[in-house]
Amino acid sequence: MKNFLKISNGSAFKLDSLPILPFADFRQTLIDSTGSEKVRVAALFPMELNNQTLLTAILIDSADHCLRCGAAVTARSYPALTPEAPVFHWFERELFERYGITPETHPWLKPIRKADGEYFTMTGDAVNEVAVGPVHAGVIEPGHFRFQCMGEKVYSLEISLGYQSRGVEKLLEGPLSSRTMPLFETAAGDSAAAAATGAATLIEALSGIVPSMGAQQLRAIMIELERVANHTGDLGALAGDVAYLPTASFCGRIRGEYLNMTAEICGNRFGRNCIIPGGIRYEVDEKRRQKLLDWMKKVNAELKHALDLMFDSPTVLDRFENTGTVPLDVASSIGLVGVAARASGMDMDIRHELPCGFYKESAPEKVPGGKGDVLSRAKVRYDEIFASLDFIEKNLRNHEISAPVGGQLPELQSDSMAVAVTEAWRGELCQIMITGNNGNIIQSRIVDPSFHNWFGLAMALRDEEISNFPICNKSFNLSYCGHDL
Amino acid sequence: MLKAFMARLRQGYRTGTFPDTPPVLPERFIGRPEVFPEKVNDEARKICPVGAVSEQGKIDLGRCIFCGKCAQVCPEGIKFTSEYRLGAFSHEALEVPGMEPWQESSNPELRKLCGKSFKIRQVSAGGCAACELDFNVLNTLAWDIGRFGIQVVASPRHADALLVTGPVSDNMRLALEKTYNAMPKPSFVIAGGACAVSGGLYRDGTTAGGVESILPVDMFVPGCPPHPAVMLETLLRLIAYR
Numbered sequence: 001m002k003n004f005l006k007i008s009n010g011s012a013f014k015l016d017s018l019p020i021l022p023f024a025d026f027r028q029t030l031i032d033s034t035g036s037e038k039v040r041v042a043a044l045f046p047m048e049l050n051n052q053t054l055l056t057a058i059l060i061d062s063a064d065h066c067l068r069c070g071a072a073v074t075a076r077s078y079p080a081l082t083p084e085a086p087v088f089h090w091f092e093r094e095l096f097e098r099y100g101i102t103p104e105t106h107p108w109l110k111p112i113r114k115a116d117g118e119y120f121t122m123t124g125d126a127v128n129e130v131a132v133g134p135v136h137a138g139v140i141e142p143g144h145f146r147f148q149c150m151g152e153k154v155y156s157l158e159i160s161l162g163y164q165s166r167g168v169e170k171l172l173e174g175p176l177s178s179r180t181m182p183l184f185e186t187a188a189g190d191s192a193a194a195a196a197t198g199a200a201t202l203i204e205a206l207s208g209i210v211p212s213m214g215a216q217q218l219r220a221i222m223i224e225l226e227r228v229a230n231h232t233g234d235l236g237a238l239a240g241d242v243a244y245l246p247t248a249s250f251c252g253r254i255r256g257e258y259l260n261m262t263a264e265i266c267g268n269r270f271g272r273n274c275i276i277p278g279g280i281r282y283e284v285d286e287k288r289r290q291k292l293l294d295w296m297k298k299v300n301a302e303l304k305h306a307l308d309l310m311f312d313s314p315t316v317l318d319r320f321e322n323t324g325t326v327p328l329d330v331a332s333s334i335g336l337v338g339v340a341a342r343a344s345g346m347d348m349d350i351r352h353e354l355p356c357g358f359y360k361e362s363a364p365e366k367v368p369g370g371k372g373d374v375l376s377r378a379k380v381r382y383d384e385i386f387a388s389l390d391f392i393e394k395n396l397r398n399h400e401i402s403a404p405v406g407g408q409l410p411e412l413q414s415d416s417m418a419v420a421v422t423e424a425w426r427g428e429l430c431q432i433m434i435t436g437n438n439g440n441i442i443q444s445r446i447v448d449p450s451f452h453n454w455f456g457l458a459m460a461l462r463d464e465e466i467s468n469f470p471i472c473n474k475s476f477n478l479s480y481c482g483h484d485l
Numbered sequence: 486m487l488k489a490f491m492a493r494l495r496q497g498y499r500t501g502t503f504p505d506t507p508p509v510l511p512e513r514f515i516g517r518p519e520v521f522p523e524k525v526n527d528e529a530r531k532i533c534p535v536g537a538v539s540e541q542g543k544i545d546l547g548r549c550i551f552c553g554k555c556a557q558v559c560p561e562g563i564k565f566t567s568e569y570r571l572g573a574f575s576h577e578a579l580e581v582p583g584m585e586p587w588q589e590s591s592n593p594e595l596r597k598l599c600g601k602s603f604k605i606r607q608v609s610a611g612g613c614a615a616c617e618l619d620f621n622v623l624n625t626l627a628w629d630i631g632r633f634g635i636q637v638v639a640s641p642r643h644a645d646a647l648l649v650t651g652p653v654s655d656n657m658r659l660a661l662e663k664t665y666n667a668m669p670k671p672s673f674v675i676a677g678g679a680c681a682v683s684g685g686l687y688r689d690g691t692t693a694g695g696v697e698s699i700l701p702v703d704m705f706v707p708g709c710p711p712h713p714a715v716m717l718e719t720l721l722r723l724i725a726y727r
Binding site for chain 2 (some may be wrong): 140142164178255263265282481
């Protein structure tokens with residue numbers, strides 16, 4: 001990886017410093033360096049530069065606490081990475097679908113964002129196929145699931161996405177505008193604080209603005225509140241799926257309390273329109289800070305009580321344990337990230353490996369991993385909730401009150417690329433912004449954690465009872481819109 | 486069992502008191518604006534990320550994402566209040582200044598047929614999931630919409646109304662139409678959130694730019710996403726609950 005450019009998380013560089021390698025070297029570097037949590041793929045995409053198509057890769061180098069960036073001129077087809085390095089399989093399918101670049105010998109170049117009606121099938125008298133979606137039974141985003149079963153047992157699950165595709169990345173092209181931040185925030189609407197922090201970091205890196213420490217602290221508090229709210233909702237939903245109604249009911253309400261705390265800061269329960277380039281639009285003054293602290297003290301105790309009740313119930317534990325297991329070797333080879341990866345025993349967390357913004361000062365405690373089953377994913381979330389709550393409380397107490405900033409849009413430096421990776425509640429979110437010679441955005445990339453993890457859910461279902469699909473699904477709770485963009 | 490029972494006692498009764506009393510909204514909640522068109526300047530039009538501020542200086546709440554940035558640059562022409570009665574039964578009633586949407590009456594046929602029992606099938610079509618999440622909240626014990634005879638159902642065959650969220654992505658259009666066609670008639674359509682009402686941030690994306698271009702809409706709920714109180718208040722007006 002020495003031939004790749006080393007950059008720090010949340011920084012920008014001029015495009016002419018991007019190393020353009022011979023394709024064979026580029027390919028070999030990607031194959032040799034990836035495949036464990038030590039070096040992970042953040043993004044792989046084509047970029048038009050000087051009338052050439054550059055296949056560009058961004059890697060997360062955990063040992064060196066930095067990002068690595070490299071590129072190579074690519075033809076319309078090239079020898080695929082996937083057979084030797086399966087972590088690229090989804091990225092290469094995207095390359096083929098969106099840009100018509102063919103990774104030769106890729107085993108399954110099926111589109112990832114368009115249901116084309118072709119599915120992996122099995123034949124035999126006892127085989128039955130179950131098709132679900134895109135319109136699901138509940139109030140939830142659309143996607144299509146195709147199960148190949150023998151009786152109750154699932155042999156294969158294929159997940160077909162793309163129904164939420166609305167062209168986010170394309171809409172981000174052009175001059176920086178008042179629409180840029182809301183578009184980033186709504187790529188996956190339940191991760192708005194993390195997305196806004198990452199996007200603001202990109203714009204700040206490209207314009208040389210440095211937000212105040214207090215503003216950065218408040219951003220981190222909002223990201224952690226978002227994590228707590230989502231984990232709380234998901235643990236409640238898991239309880240609901242195994243018919244353990246007390247925790248399901250309590251958590252449904254308690255999740256709302258954390259969303260309301262976010263709204264206490266900025267008026268919006270999802271933390272929208274608050275984090276902007278240069279800082280934060282709202283101030284958390286002494287009175288508000290005390291209100292939040294008192295409120296949290298009460299709600300945190302109610303949450304712990306509701307969750308302990310569930311984790312103390314043998315009927316629940318029996319359903320969660322050894323269900324939907326993704327073992328460590330599978331998790332590493334397909335490149336899982338975030339909660340799901342940690343639950344499978346991978347040691348990764350951007351807040352500790354490549355801290356950006358306030359996380360350089362302080363970050364929530366790391367939590368222990370597990371063996372990759374539903375119970376592990378539930379426990380990782382439980383532990384993360386209380387680690388984040390400690391962090392929020394500590395940082396609210398010593399919050400450096402920062403003056404709100406207005407919304408003046410800065411000029412972006414030309415011919416540059418900025419990359420930010422943020423630990424959103426599902427896992428690492430990679431955002432990239434590339435500017436042209438007039439400072440306009442010529443390309444934006446969003447790699448949502450769900451992009452890495454959907455295939456993990458498919459793997460979790462192998463040899464599993466089909467009736468366990470709901471709890472496997474909830475234990476991941478991946479984003480359709482974040483994937484589809 | 487005893488533990489679960491004790492837990493219930495400890496957690497207590499937590500359903501809110503709305504609609505008997507006004508809903509508890511955050512102090513910084515951005516609701517219906519007061520607009521003085523003659524004082525609305527170009528700055529406000531330019532800064533709006535969704536083009537909700539018209540040449541005439543009016544604001545289309547169907548487009549508005551309630552970021553409040555226009556009021557920041559044009560405080561003399563636009564002032565956001567905490568008025569949460571935002572939902573309307575016609576597109577015209579979404580324009581401010583204009584008629585107050587709560588003065589408008591809903592479809593009398595719907596009120597007659599569904600006033601006591603209103604079943605909703607929700608379809609998510611290209612949004613960001615926030616509208617779905619905040620609608621789901623109405624099913625939690627904090628809001629408990631079952632109290633009003635409103636229920637979310639899985640099958641379109643059991644539904645009186647279709648709640649659409651999202652701008653209707655090209656890839657979801659067929660599934661949405663099939664769901665609508667599977668509903669027994671008469672059936673009603675609710676557009677929930679800025680995307681479904683007008684395309685929102687995604688009107689220029691690979692979408693239909695809102696549900697109205699595909700299906701007739703009976704109820705429009707502004708917001709990005711609509712606060713649960715906004716959605717519930719409009720639903721209660723729709724079915725004329727008292």
